Amino acid sequence: MARFLDSKDALQKLAKLCEQAAILWEARQKTTPDKWGSENRVYPPTSGKPGPRDPYLTPYVVPFERAFENRNYRRVVLVTAAQSGKTDAILDIIGHRLDTKPVPTLYVGPSREFLTDQFEPRLMALFDEAPKLRAKVQRGKRMKKTLKRVAGVTLRLAHAGSSTALKSD
Numbered sequence: 001m002a003r004f005l006d007s008k009d010a011l012q013k014l015a016k017l018c019e020q021a022a023i024l025w026e027a028r029q030k031t032t033p034d035k036w037g038s039e040n041r042v043y044p045p046t047s048g049k050p051g052p053r054d055p056y057l058t059p060y061v062v063p064f065e066r067a068f069e070n071r072n073y074r075r076v077v078l079v080t081a082a083q084s085g086k087t088d089a090i091l092d093i094i095g096h097r098l099d100t101k102p103v104p105t106l107y108v109g110p111s112r113e114f115l116t117d118q119f120e121p122r123l124m125a126l127f128d129e130a131p132k133l134r135a136k137v138q139r140g141k142r143m144k145k146t147l148k149r150v151a152g153v154t155l156r157l158a159h160a161g162s163s164t165a166l167k168s169d
Helices: 002-006 008-024 033-040 059-067 086-100 112-129 163-168
Strands: 105-109 147-150 153-159
Touching: 033 059, 033 086, 059 086, 086 105, 086 112, 086 153, 105 112, 112 147, 112 153
Parallel strands: 105 153
Antiparallel strands: 147 153
C-alpha cells in the first residue's frame, strides 16, 4: 500500500476518489421533484423561456411529480395532450431521484428514434445544467446513448419495441 501511495499519479487518483465520495455522502435536504427542478435546472438562452425552471408554467404536472415521492402510490399515471410539459416533469423526477436517492432507473420511451434523437440530448442537458448532477455523471467510454452512470447507479433508456432492452434490467 505504501508503494502505491508513493506515486504522484496514485495520490491524484486517490484525491479525486475521495472528492467524489464526499459528493455522494453529502447530507440531503428533503425536497420534491418539482422543487428540485426549480432549484437545480436552468434553461439556456436558446430555449423558449430562458432562466430557472418554473414547474408552475404547467401546474397540472406538479401533483404528478410529487406523487413519485408519496409511498402510498405504487403506480402513477399522467394523461395529457401533446407538448404539455411531460418530458420536463420526467426529467425533474429523474434528476431528483439520481441526486437525492440514487437507484438504478429504467426510462421506457415510445421508440428508439425518440430516445436517441430527442430524449437523450435533453437528458444530457439536464446533467450539464444541474451542478449537483454534473459532478456525479461518469463520462467517457462507459457512457453510451442508452446507458448512463450517475452517482454510482445506472440509468438505462429503453424503447417499448425492444423486449431485449426491457428484459436486461
